[in-house]
Amino acid sequence: MALLTVALMCGEVLVETHLPKILAQIIDYVTAITDTGGSTADGLSYIYKMGALMVILALVGVTVHLVANYASQKASFGLAHNLRIAAFDKIQVLGLKNIDRLTTTSLVVRLTNDISSVQNLFRQILGLGLRAPFMFINSIIIASTLNKKLSLVFLYAIIPMIFTIVYRMNTSLPVFKRVQKALDGLNDFVRENLLGIRVVKNYTKEQAQTEAFDEISGSYADITADANVKLAIIQPLMQLIMGFTTVGVIWYGGYLYMHEEVTIGIITALITYITQILMSFRMMSNVIVNYSRTKVSIDRINEIIDTDSAVKEKKNPVTELADSSVEFKNVTFGYTDGGDDVLSDVSFTAKEGEVTAFLGGTGSGKSTLLHLIPRMYDVTEGEVKVGGENVKDLSLSVLRKEVAVVPQFSTLFSETVRANLLWGNENADEEQIKKALHTACADEFVENLSDGIDTFLARGGKNLSGGQKQRLCIARALIKEPKILLLDDSLSAVDTKTDALIRERLAKNYPDTTTVIIAQRIKSVKNADKIYVIDGGKIVAEGTHKTLSQSNEIYKEIMDSQKEAADE
Amino acid sequence: MSNNDYRKTDAPDMSQRMMGGGGNMARQRAANLLAEKPKDMKGTIKRIFTYLKGSKVGMTTAIILLLVHTGLDLLTTYLLKPIVNDYIIPKNYQGLVKICVTLALLYVISGVFQYISNKMLIRISQTATHSMRSELFTKLQTLPVSYFDRNHFGDIMSRFTNDLENVALALKDTLAKLFQCVFNTVGTIGLMLWISPRLTVVSLFSIPVIYVVTGFITKHTKKYYRRYQADLATVNSYAEERISGQYVVTAFDRGEKVCGEFADYAETLRKNGIKAQFISSITMPALKGVNNIFYGFTVMYAGILALTRGLDLGGISAFLKYAKKFANPINEISHQIIAIQAAVAGAERVFMALDTESEYRDSEVLKPDTFRGDISIQNVDFSYTPERKILKNISVDVKQGQHIALVGPTGAGKTTIVNLLMRFYELDSGRITIDGNDIADIDRKTLRRNFGIVLQDTSLFTMSVADNIRFGKPEATMEEVVAAAKLAGADRFIRQLENGYETILSEGGGTLSGGQRQLLNIARAFLIDPPMLILDEATSNVDTRTELQIQSAMKTLMKGKTAFLIAHRLSTIRDCDMILVIDGGEIVERGNQEELVAMDGLYAKLYKGI
Numbered sequence A: 001m002a003l004l005t006v007a008l009m010c011g012e013v014l015v016e017t018h019l020p021k022i023l024a025q026i027i028d029y030v031t032a033i034t035d036t037g038g039s040t041a042d043g044l045s046y047i048y049k050m051g052a053l054m055v056i057l058a059l060v061g062v063t064v065h066l067v068a069n070y071a072s073q074k075a076s077f078g079l080a081h082n083l084r085i086a087a088f089d090k091i092q093v094l095g096l097k098n099i100d101r102l103t104t105t106s107l108v109v110r111l112t113n114d115i116s117s118v119q120n121l122f123r124q125i126l127g128l129g130l131r132a133p134f135m136f137i138n139s140i141i142i143a144s145t146l147n148k149k150l151s152l153v154f155l156y157a158i159i160p161m162i163f164t165i166v167y168r169m170n171t172s173l174p175v176f177k178r179v180q181k182a183l184d185g186l187n188d189f190v191r192e193n194l195l196g197i198r199v200v201k202n203y204t205k206e207q208a209q210t211e212a213f214d215e216i217s218g219s220y221a222d223i224t225a226d227a228n229v230k231l232a233i234i235q236p237l238m239q240l241i242m243g244f245t246t247v248g249v250i251w252y253g254g255y256l257y258m259h260e261e262v263t264i265g266i267i268t269a270l271i272t273y274i275t276q277i278l279m280s281f282r283m284m285s286n287v288i289v290n291y292s293r294t295k296v297s298i299d300r301i302n303e304i305i306d307t308d309s310a311v312k313e314k315k316n317p318v319t320e321l322a323d324s325s326v327e328f329k330n331v332t333f334g335y336t337d338g339g340d341d342v343l344s345d346v347s348f349t350a351k352e353g354e355v356t357a358f359l360g361g362t363g364s365g366k367s368t369l370l371h372l373i374p375r376m377y378d379v380t381e382g383e384v385k386v387g388g389e390n391v392k393d394l395s396l397s398v399l400r401k402e403v404a405v406v407p408q409f410s411t412l413f414s415e416t417v418r419a420n421l422l423w424g425n426e427n428a429d430e431e432q433i434k435k436a437l438h439t440a441c442a443d444e445f446v447e448n449l450s451d452g453i454d455t456f457l458a459r460g461g462k463n464l465s466g467g468q469k470q471r472l473c474i475a476r477a478l479i480k481e482p483k484i485l486l487l488d489d490s491l492s493a494v495d496t497k498t499d500a501l502i503r504e505r506l507a508k509n510y511p512d513t514t515t516v517i518i519a520q521r522i523k524s525v526k527n528a529d530k531i532y533v534i535d536g537g538k539i540v541a542e543g544t545h546k547t548l549s550q551s552n553e554i555y556k557e558i559m560d561s562q563k564e565a566a567d568e
Numbered sequence B: 001m002s003n004n005d006y007r008k009t010d011a012p013d014m015s016q017r018m019m020g021g022g023g024n025m026a027r028q029r030a031a032n033l034l035a036e037k038p039k040d041m042k043g044t045i046k047r048i049f050t051y052l053k054g055s056k057v058g059m060t061t062a063i064i065l066l067l068v069h070t071g072l073d074l075l076t077t078y079l080l081k082p083i084v085n086d087y088i089i090p091k092n093y094q095g096l097v098k099i100c101v102t103l104a105l106l107y108v109i110s111g112v113f114q115y116i117s118n119k120m121l122i123r124i125s126q127t128a129t130h131s132m133r134s135e136l137f138t139k140l141q142t143l144p145v146s147y148f149d150r151n152h153f154g155d156i157m158s159r160f161t162n163d164l165e166n167v168a169l170a171l172k173d174t175l176a177k178l179f180q181c182v183f184n185t186v187g188t189i190g191l192m193l194w195i196s197p198r199l200t201v202v203s204l205f206s207i208p209v210i211y212v213v214t215g216f217i218t219k220h221t222k223k224y225y226r227r228y229q230a231d232l233a234t235v236n237s238y239a240e241e242r243i244s245g246q247y248v249v250t251a252f253d254r255g256e257k258v259c260g261e262f263a264d265y266a267e268t269l270r271k272n273g274i275k276a277q278f279i280s281s282i283t284m285p286a287l288k289g290v291n292n293i294f295y296g297f298t299v300m301y302a303g304i305l306a307l308t309r310g311l312d313l314g315g316i317s318a319f320l321k322y323a324k325k326f327a328n329p330i331n332e333i334s335h336q337i338i339a340i341q342a343a344v345a346g347a348e349r350v351f352m353a354l355d356t357e358s359e360y361r362d363s364e365v366l367k368p369d370t371f372r373g374d375i376s377i378q379n380v381d382f383s384y385t386p387e388r389k390i391l392k393n394i395s396v397d398v399k400q401g402q403h404i405a406l407v408g409p410t411g412a413g414k415t416t417i418v419n420l421l422m423r424f425y426e427l428d429s430g431r432i433t434i435d436g437n438d439i440a441d442i443d444r445k446t447l448r449r450n451f452g453i454v455l456q457d458t459s460l461f462t463m464s465v466a467d468n469i470r471f472g473k474p475e476a477t478m479e480e481v482v483a484a485a486k487l488a489g490a491d492r493f494i495r496q497l498e499n500g501y502e503t504i505l506s507e508g509g510g511t512l513s514g515g516q517r518q519l520l521n522i523a524r525a526f527l528i529d530p531p532m533l534i535l536d537e538a539t540s541n542v543d544t545r546t547e548l549q550i551q552s553a554m555k556t557l558m559k560g561k562t563a564f565l566i567a568h569r570l571s572t573i574r575d576c577d578m579i580l581v582i583d584g585g586e587i588v589e590r591g592n593q594e595e596l597v598a599m600d601g602l603y604a605k606l607y608k609g610i
Helices: A002-036 A040-094 A096-102 A104-129 A131-146 A148-195 A197-202 A206-232 A234-258 A264-306 A366-372 A396-402 A417-421 A430-439 A443-448 A466-478 A496-509 A545-551 A553-561 A563-567 B003-010 B014-019 B022-034 B041-050 B053-078 B080-088 B093-142 B145-150 B153-195 B197-204 B206-244 B246-251 B255-309 B313-325 B327-354 B414-421 B444-449 B465-472 B478-488 B491-496 B514-528 B544-558 B570-575 B593-599 B602-609
Strands: A326-333 A343-350 A355-359 A381-386 A403-406 A484-488 A514-519 A530-535 A538-543 B375-385 B388-398 B403-407 B429-434 B451-454 B532-536 B562-566 B578-583 B586-591
Touching: A002 A040, A002 A104, A002 A131, A002 A264, A002 B255, A002 B313, A040 A096, A040 A104, A040 A264, A040 B206, A040 B246, A040 B255, A096 A104, A096 B246, A104 A131, A104 A264, A104 B206, A131 A148, A131 A264, A148 A197, A148 A206, A148 A234, A148 A264, A148 B093, A148 B153, A197 A206, A197 B145, A197 B451, A206 A234, A206 B093, A234 A264, A234 B080, A234 B093, A264 B080, A264 B313, A326 A366, A343 A366, A343 A381, A343 A530, A343 A538, A355 A366, A366 A484, A366 A514, A396 A403, A403 A466, A403 B246, A417 A430, A417 A466, A430 A443, A430 A466, A430 A496, A443 A466, A466 A484, A466 A496, A530 A545, A530 A553, A538 A545, A538 A553, A545 A553, B041 B327, B053 B080, B053 B093, B053 B153, B053 B313, B080 B093, B080 B313, B093 B153, B093 B327, B153 B197, B153 B313, B153 B327, B197 B206, B197 B255, B197 B313, B206 B246, B206 B255, B206 B327, B246 B255, B255 B313, B255 B327, B375 B414, B388 B414, B388 B429, B388 B578, B388 B586, B403 B570, B414 B532, B414 B562, B444 B451, B451 B514, B451 B544, B465 B478, B465 B514, B478 B491, B478 B514, B478 B544, B514 B544, B532 B544, B544 B562, B544 B570, B578 B593, B578 B602, B586 B593, B586 B602, B593 B602
Parallel strands: A355 A514, A355 A530, A403 A484, A484 A514, B403 B562, B403 B578, B451 B532, B532 B562
Antiparallel strands: A326 A343, A326 A381, A530 A538, B375 B388, B375 B429, B578 B586
């Protein structure tokens, strides 16, 4: 498709560049007839013939141009499409470690804005990037066949033209970087002000903010004006070069005409070629400037595509779990290579069918520990075993089918409740869905939604309360009927009564499931078979509520801070 | 697109626009086509001109210079006629040299005029836009908080970005260009008529054709472009949502499925995109094609005229040069009209914000030097929207130094009381007095300064930690700042920051933990030491230790002050002088801890649940 575009564009250029030549021929023919007194009838038939040729060429030109345009759109959309799919597919297998590094926001920008920029550049290259040089060369060739001496004037025009373009390329990029920076600063200021308007009003800072903004806005206006003024010289300069070249052609052409070396028709044609040549020059510089701006986008997309998957499946992996236990053996882990360890030397076993709980403050590493079980990240040292097998030896799809996570932040997607639930198991029947919803204490409120289970969820589940979202996430995990269930502080927005009820139903309806709970509140872990207290990435105590509340200082301290609540 | 990404992605790419190649122009044009049409074109344009008051002379001069430049351009082309007829053909070399020098001079003058005109227009448009922008911001500072709750944040932002950029562009380019194009078209046609009326007629036939062609394209562009943009939005938001939820996608092993869905959306986008972009890209080649075809006819007819009626060669050369480019300004005019519409629609939205009523009233004359802090709320009713009452008949008397705990389920109206005390919103009925004065009579700024608020998500600003703490009292010395931080228990972690108190908080303190941000807010309140406080105890995502720190800092802060406390913790509630249990917008129970527990009502139930 891209090649077709280029071929068509070149065809169109051939047409375009031949028009002035035909014009020259007509003019000269007419001159010859009037000068020598030839037959008017001959002249007319020649004019009809050539005129018709011009019209036909124009028709051909526009048709070819349109087809070429279509081809270039198709090619550039095709490229964008392929890039988009490739990048998106790659993101799916990058692994969370890479996603953390590249950040979600940046990935989204790469997938949207950057791809659009590349698409535009590609279209521009197809449309102009090759057309312009071809036009340039063609015009020069035709001009020199018309008259070699006169076309030499063009050479003199090219030199200042190159200078102008170099000036433009050197000026515009830094200048607009400065404008962009000023604009970002301005937008940041407004954004903070708008989001913090209550604070601004509370501290009656309106006046001060207004004054500060006035300054920012003023300096932005100055910077933008300076940038534009710097570039405003370019257009007049180019026109001046064109003007001088025209003068040169007229002057030297007139001189040559007087020495019978050139005809009026050729002079007229060459004046037309000036425009074509200089325009094509300008377009080439457009493409180059745009390329250097888009280069960043290209690199950013390539960075995604070239990044190696952080979590790789082993060849011929194990596809069967012997049991539903989880075991950590001297696990050490940090999110970044060479960065601080978030977990160090953690060992524990969660036995089949038991509830194992981890208690600790923010930043203690308890959520991280959970991420390692379904192999969202790979450990730095040690082993994570699920069902007796090292997770690195397990098939990823089997591992993630058997391990269900209820994440700390209830992520739901903008589709129906049912579609969200089926994430757990696409082939789940009504019975399984009902059971899961009931266990998660979500059946009642789902029924009361406007369309029941087929209610469409708003972006980010905004039409649900925090507790409702958490319960749906639990139901989604349960539909998997997983061997291992991981609850990452997943009941924080659910009231005490429901919290207890959910845990009770879990034990009743999914008795063989191994459960790992993470929590900040004593209440949520009290009934666990085994409790681990984690602090600073290390397990500092283990036992049951009973033993820990008697023997462990940290556990007691946490308990004290939540005392009244826990005792009531 | 979520709010956070707004700044980076939606900000207009100025450079793209200003350096734009053909593709971008077409895109911009198609995008502008979709912009809403202005409602009051005439009135809005008049109002935009008021911002040019100081630059009237400049603007006129710039436009005149531009017209002179255009006239000189037309003249230089016309000169081809005498050059060919009177100098080249008669072989008058001396004359040719002379006229070439004249021609070169004209080009220089024309270029200089163009440059000066551009330069003036750039300054004028930036000055005018700057004053509009400043006025807009100043106005926003006086608008009631309800305005910011009602209007989407992104919408307000785009007043500053897209809308004002469109106005700036119109003032710089569009207006002048419009004059220039009209002048150019009229001038070109006039000179063409002057050279040969017969030939002109043939050329002018192209105008209706151009009109029909562009009209047709514009109509279809709109339709397809709208669909294309919707598809693009779908693909982008799908990608954003999945990538943001990548953790879940991975955990549920849905990668393949998600890729498949994405590919489907992307495929629709590809198909519709090609159509939309193709149709919008037709304009330029189609116009050129029409022009070239008529050019062919013109050449043909010119030849005939030369043979039969002796039309001079010089005249033909000049005429053909005019004929070659006379469609450009016509095409340009339609571009500029669309750009003007976009600018006027943008300006209209800016003016709408400027015309919103400010919250400050002349009747607010009381400016007490000090507040004791006796607050009385009397029979207050309040609703955000007429359909739904938030507060019903609330009455409570608070004596100086008392601490009041507000307790109740979420959404019961606790934060609304804050909005009313601070006069962020107006009451439906009833009144609130402080030290016996109705707060409606108190100067709003004085009132607000005497309240300290520490809410859950209070904002920090991109400035140093010290400046954030002295936000309400810029003249505070470093010693005072440190003292306040120490009282708030924030001193220790601040010292551990890279540059201590001088550390610049980026992205609104995004690098700090929730608890640390909260401690800075408390430090801020300590520094201004207000007689009345409104505190929200809620601390999500805060570890136990920091939570205790926040609690004790709040306790110190409240000492001796009248305080409303949106309380979540039993220990804090218990220490309060009065507990108000709010449910469904009403005070359902009031009293101290023992009384309420004895009552065995809602409080007793909540109390067990906490």
